Amino acid sequence: MIQIQSKTQFTKAIERAKKERMLVIMLRFRDYSVLNRSNGRRYVVMFEVVNGKKFGTCSCEAGSPMRGNHLPMVCKHLLAALTVHTALMAQRNGH
Numbered sequence: 001m002i003q004i005q006s007k008t009q010f011t012k013a014i015e016r017a018k019k020e021r022m023l024v025i026m027l028r029f030r031d032y033s034v035l036n037r038s039n040g041r042r043y044v045v046m047f048e049v050v051n052g053k054k055f056g057t058c059s060c061e062a063g064s065p066m067r068g069n070h071l072p073m074v075c076k077h078l079l080a081a082l083t084v085h086t087a088l089m090a091q092r093n094g095h
């Protein structure tokens with residue numbers, strides 16, 4: 001689980017995401033399916049809010065490393081889903 005704090009976390013992910021086409025589909029509130037059209041791989045991205053802090057989880061390896069103690073990275077899937085999620089939230093709030 002990655003805490004979403006600032007846009008600087010996404011700099012590298014934005015660079016990677018530019019090279020590939022992502023298709024984001026909403027599964028249910030705060031859950032998204034992200035399909036990488038470049039290679040056909042699909043991942044699930046989930047967002048949650050804990051104590052007013054935003055967190056995101058992706059099912060890919062970069063988003064949820066299984067071993068070692070390195071911190072999970074913000075991946076391009078999380079970025080793609082967050083872009084859609086932010087737009088949806090803005091609509092809901094009437095901004």
Ligand SMILES: [Zn+2]
Nearest residue numbers: 058060075077
């Ligand atoms: Zn990912």
